[in-house]
Amino acid sequence: MQIPKRIASAVINALKGGVVPRVGLGYIAVGRTDEINALLHDVSVAEEGGAFFRFIVGSYGSGKSFLLQTMRQHVMDRGFAAADADLSPERRLCGTKGQGLACYRELMRSLSVKTKPDGGALSLILEKWIDSVRTEVVSDGLDPDSTEFDGTVKRRIYEKINALQDMVHGFDFSAVINAYYRGFRDGNDELRNNAERWLRGEYSIKAEAKQDLGVNVIISDDNWYDYIKLMSSFLVNAGYKGLVIMIDELVNIMKIPNAVSRQNNYEKMLMMYNDVMQGKASRLGIIMGSTPQCMEDPRRGIFSYDALKSRLERGRFATDDTFDMLAPIIRLNPLTYEELTVLAEKLTEVHAVLYDYEPKITDEDRISFIKAEFGRVGASTNITPRELIRDYIELMNIALQHPEKTFSELLGGDEFVVRDEPSDGGDGFEDFLI
Numbered sequence: 471m472q473i474p475k476r477i478a479s480a481v482i483n484a485l486k487g488g489v490v491p492r493v494g495l496g497y498i499a500v501g502r503t504d505e506i507n508a509l510l511h512d513v514s515v516a517e518e519g520g521a522f523f524r525f526i527v528g529s530y531g532s533g534k535s536f537l538l539q540t541m542r543q544h545v546m547d548r549g550f551a552a553a554d555a556d557l558s559p560e561r562r563l564c565g566t567k568g569q570g571l572a573c574y575r576e577l578m579r580s581l582s583v584k585t586k587p588d589g590g591a592l593s594l595i596l597e598k599w600i601d602s603v604r605t606e607v608v609s610d611g612l613d614p615d616s617t618e619f620d621g622t623v624k625r626r627i628y629e630k631i632n633a634l635q636d637m638v639h640g641f642d643f644s645a646v647i648n649a650y651y652r653g654f655r656d657g658n659d660e661l662r663n664n665a666e667r668w669l670r671g672e673y674s675i676k677a678e679a680k681q682d683l684g685v686n687v688i689i690s691d692d693n694w695y696d697y698i699k700l701m702s703s704f705l706v707n708a709g710y711k712g713l714v715i716m717i718d719e720l721v722n723i724m725k726i727p728n729a730v731s732r733q734n735n736y737e738k739m740l741m742m743y744n745d746v747m748q749g750k751a752s753r754l755g756i757i758m759g760s761t762p763q764c765m766e767d768p769r770r771g772i773f774s775y776d777a778l779k780s781r782l783e784r785g786r787f788a789t790d791d792t793f794d795m796l797a798p799i800i801r802l803n804p805l806t807y808e809e810l811t812v813l814a815e816k817l818t819e820v821h822a823v824l825y826d827y828e829p830k831i832t833d834e835d836r837i838s839f840i841k842a843e844f845g846r847v848g849a850s851t852n853i854t855p856r857e858l859i860r861d862y863i864e865l866m867n868i869a870l871q872h873p874e875k876t877f878s879e880l881l882g883g884d885e886f887v888v889r890d891e892p893s894d895g896g897d898g899f900e901d902f903l904i
Contacts (some may be wrong), residue, residue, distance in 0.1 A: 473497050478824040485817075486863045488856055490535045492588065495543060498816045501809040502537055505802065508795040509541050512755060513548055516712050521751040523743050525782065526759045528802035531856030534759045537802070538716045541757065545714045546584045550755075551591065551705050553577040554716040562723060563738040565731065570691035570738070571671055577698070577715055578670045592666060596647075599708035600654055603627055620655065627651055630707050634700060639693060642685045643700045649683050671697075695742055702754040712753025720760040724770045736775035743781065743798075765799070805855055807844075811836050813855070814862055821866045831869070835877040839865065842881055 473481075477494040484491035485498075505526075512522035528534035542552045555561060555576035562569035580589040607622050608614060631644040646668050653661030664682040671689040673679045679688050689697050702713035723739075726732040739758075745751055765772050765782075773779040782798050793801060805813070814836040822829040843858055868880055 473820060473823050475824060478820045481820055482817075482824055482863060485859050488531075488860060490539050492539065494820075495536070495540050497820055498813065499536075499540055500813045500816070501805045502533065502540070502802075504795055505537060505800050506540065506544065508800060509757070510544060510548075511796075513545055513550070513714070516550070516714070516753055516755050517548070519752050521746045521749070521754045521756075523746040523756045523798065524758070525765065525799045526757060526802065527762055527765050527799055528759075529761055529854060531854030532802050533805070533855050534802055535718055536855075538718055538757060538759055541714070542582070542716060543587070545755070546582060546587060549584070549711040551581060551583050551595065551710050551713050552716070553581045553713065554718065555580065556719045557717060557722040558719065559722065559725075562726070563717075563735045563742075564691050565735075566691075568674075568691060570694055571689065573717070574689060574694035574697070575671045583710065592669060595705065595708055595710075596650055596666070597654070599704075600627075600651060602709050603630065624651075624655075633707070634703055637700055637703065638696045639687065640700060642687045643697065643704075645685050646683055647704065669701075695738075695745075699745075699751050699754060703752065706753050712755070714755035714757065716757045716759070718759035720758055720772070721764040724764045724767060724772075732770065733775060736772060736778060739772070740775065740777050740781075743778070762801075807840060810840050810855070810858060813859070814839065817859065817862055818866065821863065821870075825870055827870065831866070831877055835881075838878070838881055 473494065477497070481491045481494040481498060509524065512524060515522055526534045526537055538554065542554060545552050555573050557563075557573065560569060561573045561576055563573060564570040578592060581591045581595070582589050583591045583595065585591075586594050603626050604614070604623055607619065607626060610622075612619055612622055627648070631647055634640040634644050634647075637643075646665050650662055650665035650669075653659065653663075653665060661683075667673060668679060668683055668685070668688070671694065673682075673688040676686060676688055679685050687693075698713070698715060705713050723732060723735045726735065742756060746754065746756060760772065763771060768774055773783065784794075784797070784799070811833070815833070818829045818831050818836070839862060840858070843853060843861060865877075865880060869875070869877060872880075
């Protein structure tokens with residue numbers, strides 16, 4: 471495997487810590503082909519001017535965050551901008567203490583494009599947009615050194631900005647974009663920085679925004695989703711295909727103790743869902759990650775809000791074996807034993823690159839490890855890829871530090887008792903081993 475040691479380190483350290491790495495996912499990705507293809511179909515619809523809204527539902531450690539990060543890379547490769555945020559007690563879809571605005575700020579902080587995949591791409595996008603307008607004017611035959619050049623660029627920018635003014639809050643958004651251009655043109659870094667601050671949602675007082683930028687509104691808990699749509703349209707103007715946002719850890723909404731606040735968040739979710747599904751948004755994708763309990767709990771979960779339940783619950787004909795990948799909810803099935811073996815093989819190669827050694831773990835060793843993991847009581851239904859990856863990395867670390875021991879000897883410890891048969895009496899290992 472040809473992988474830079476820096477990326478190998480990021481992958482191994484993140485996975486050992488139980489989190490999804492932000493880089494290097496392509497080196498270890500296995501399975502989820504059906505899910506990715508379904509989401510990429512949605513992305514194709516957004517490329518044509520449509521929009522989509524999907525929920526990824528899986529238990530803790532099942533790989534939903536990994537799938538979200540994989541899609542993040544896919545959409546950037548397709549020319550979209552991507553932004554992601556994890557909900558928390560401080561970040562929600564809406565709130566009375568700025569929690570909704572905090573979610574927007576996190577999305578803008580993580581805004582990424584292919585040439586800047588680690589977040590913080592807003593400045594790059596704005597500068598690329600201005601450069602693209604200047605290039606258009608040059609391609610029309612106007613010399614950059616001519617006296618008419620700046621005036622022509624200014625008019626072209628006004629024409630592009632005016633297209634946004636028909637959208638909700640579009641006038642003020644356009645005014646801020648125009649302020650950024652003036653700062654760029656005049657070398658006024660303070661004006662440019664103020665415009666970026668406003669676009670990132672960092673103004674908390676309207677009077678301050680009025681003084682700095684001449685606009686009477688600021689991005690807030692109530693209106694941040696409108697600015698997500700405006701940002702999507704602006705990105706198209708700047709040469710990108712659109713915007714895909716990914717919001718994970720919806721379980722933090724279910725954990726809100728106040729029933730009214732919880733319902734307000736579900737109402738905001740419903741508004742966003744309706745807006746996208748009714749075609750009121752363009753070039754925008756929204757993917758949210760949830761656990762089964764958060765989705766289906768009748769008292770506190772998403773299905774406790776009847777308007778969402780009636781839109782999202784599974785129909786009469788779908789089953790666990792014949793599920794609908796085109797439905798709003800994609801439920802993650804466990805990875806197969808074959809996929810887990812391939813995953814272990816890839817992790818072995820990444821680990822070997824990181825620590826500069828020749829891997830001696832064989833396919834038979836990896837199969838024995840997976841059989842040992844699933845041989846534990848209850849593992850056939852409860853074990854997740856996160857736990858398996860953590861244990862396997864730990865086992866590789868121990869094997870590296872104790873070269874005198876064989877892999878079989880390490881598996882013989884208390885934590886890795888290999889059973890003749892899985893605890894449920896029929897987990898399919900015999901077929902897998904054959």
